Amino acid sequence: xxxxQQQSLGMLFSVSFLLLMASKIIHSNGSNLMDFAQGIVTGxxxxxxxxxxxTFGRYNKRSQ
Numbered sequence: 001x002x003x004x005q006q007q008s009l010g011m012l013f014s015v016s017f018l019l020l021m022a023s024k025i026i027h028s029n030g031s032n033l034m035d036f037a038q039g040i041v042t043g044x045x046x047x048x049x050x051x052x053x054x055t056f057g058r059y060n061k062r063s064q
Contacts, residue, residue, distance in 0.1 A: 001060070001063055005059050009055055013048075013049075013052045015048060016044075016048025016049045016051075019041055020045035022041055022045075023041040023042040023045060026038045026041065
């Protein structure tokens with residue numbers, strides 16, 4: 001894995017992690033719109049984490 005790939009993977013992980021943390025901060029207080037926003041942010045964070053795992057696996061498979 002070269003330097004650019006490491007940076008891309010690190011950025012993908014950190015953005016996904018921050019999205020998941022932001023979804024925990026959002027308080028819905030019974031609002032449907034805030035529940036929807038929290039669900040979207042959580043989904044994006046989970047999708048980013050899955051992409052991080054897939055991308056890491058691809059980079060490792062190619063380097064071996």
